[in-house]
Amino acid sequence: MATINLENLSMIYGSNGSSYTALSEVNLDIRKGDFISLIGPSGCGKSTIIDLVSGLKAPTEGKVLIDQEPVNGPGPDRGTVFQDYSLFPWMTAFENVCFAIEHTNGIHSRAAVEESAQKYLDLVGLGKFRDAYPNTLSGGMRQRVSIARTFSMNPRVFLMDEPFGALDSLNRIYMQDLLLHLWSEGERRKTVLFVTHDVDEALLLSDRIAVMTPSPGRIKEIIEVPFARPRCRKSLSASADYVALKAHLLSVLYCEMQEAIENQSVDHRTVA
Numbered sequence: 001m002a003t004i005n006l007e008n009l010s011m012i013y014g015s016n017g018s019s020y021t022a023l024s025e026v027n028l029d030i031r032k033g034d035f036i037s038l039i040g041p042s043g044c045g046k047s048t049i050i051d052l053v054s055g056l057k058a059p060t061e062g063k064v065l066i067d068q069e070p071v072n073g074p075g076p077d078r079g080t081v082f083q084d085y086s087l088f089p090w091m092t093a094f095e096n097v098c099f100a101i102e103h104t105n106g107i108h109s110r111a112a113v114e115e116s117a118q119k120y121l122d123l124v125g126l127g128k129f130r131d132a133y134p135n136t137l138s139g140g141m142r143q144r145v146s147i148a149r150t151f152s153m154n155p156r157v158f159l160m161d162e163p164f165g166a167l168d169s170l171n172r173i174y175m176q177d178l179l180l181h182l183w184s185e186g187e188r189r190k191t192v193l194f195v196t197h198d199v200d201e202a203l204l205l206s207d208r209i210a211v212m213t214p215s216p217g218r219i220k221e222i223i224e225v226p227f228a229r230p231r232c233r234k235s236l237s238a239s240a241d242y243v244a245l246k247a248h249l250l251s252v253l254y255c256e257m258q259e260a261i262e263n264q265s266v267d268h269r270t271v272a
């Protein structure tokens with residue numbers, strides 16, 4: 001578990017004289033063991049934040065702190081799950097997980113690596129598919145391997161960038177429940193930064209939801225999700241509190257979208 005602090009983050013992409021401000025003065029404090037979702041319209045900079053926390057990119061201004069230490073590049077303390085699974089296609093599910101363990105969490109004996117890999121594949125229900133190659137698995141199964149791999153690395157921080165965005169709705173439900181189970185039942189709860197544009201997914205999974213503005217992205221509002229855990233999706237979605245919080249979240253998002261559309265049309269008229 002770890003704290004994550006985003007301090008005054010700005011990100012300007014640019015090349016050949018043109019520049020584009022993707023993030024502007026983003027501040028966010030994430031507590032140890034928190035499950036926080038970033039939600040916002042496409043292009044508002046959610047993936048950029050994931051890349052800055054994972055250390056794949058460096059901010060133009062500001063800094064990211066993990067347990068008060070500045071991030072200067074990628075490290076084994078942060079595990080990332082992307083929408084497109086990013087497994088090595090030439091390795092079996094088992095080999096993919098073994099590879100991650102060997103290169104990150106300090107287990108050196110081959111027997112211990114294999115035991116741990118098997119444990120995590122069993123946890124995601126894929127023990128029997130350990131020798132399958134990624135291209136022979138369904139999208140949902142590949143994402144389960146990806147999650148097993150990330151948990152097996154035992155990172156302090158779990159970064160997830162729309163991990164279930166490519167899945168059909170049944171697989172999505174299965175994966176959300178699996179993630180909640182792994183997160184709450186694990187040896188120790190991870191600090192999770194989870195990107196989604198799905199309001200129900202954010203409400204089901206999160207302790208808090210950070211709503212972002214359209215580009216350039218900022219944190220518009222942080223919404224506390226007070227529902228007790230473990231959460232039952234059926235009774236939760238029928239409760240009056242859930243319906244009210246969802247309406248509030250939608251209205252914040254909708255208001256942001258409206259402003260963005262109005263600004264675009266003003267810009268357009270100016271150019272014309």
Ligand code: ADP
Nearest residue numbers: 013014020022041042043044045046047048049
């Ligand atoms: P999101 O994940 O919320 O959809 P991104 O973080 O991917 O948003 O992108 C934010 C904005 O920055 C988008 O307008 C995108 O086109 C732009 N952007 C992202 N990566 C680059 C890059 N490498 N070079 C230039 N612009 C980029």
Ligand code: MG
Nearest residue numbers: 046047048161
């Ligand atoms: Mg994205």
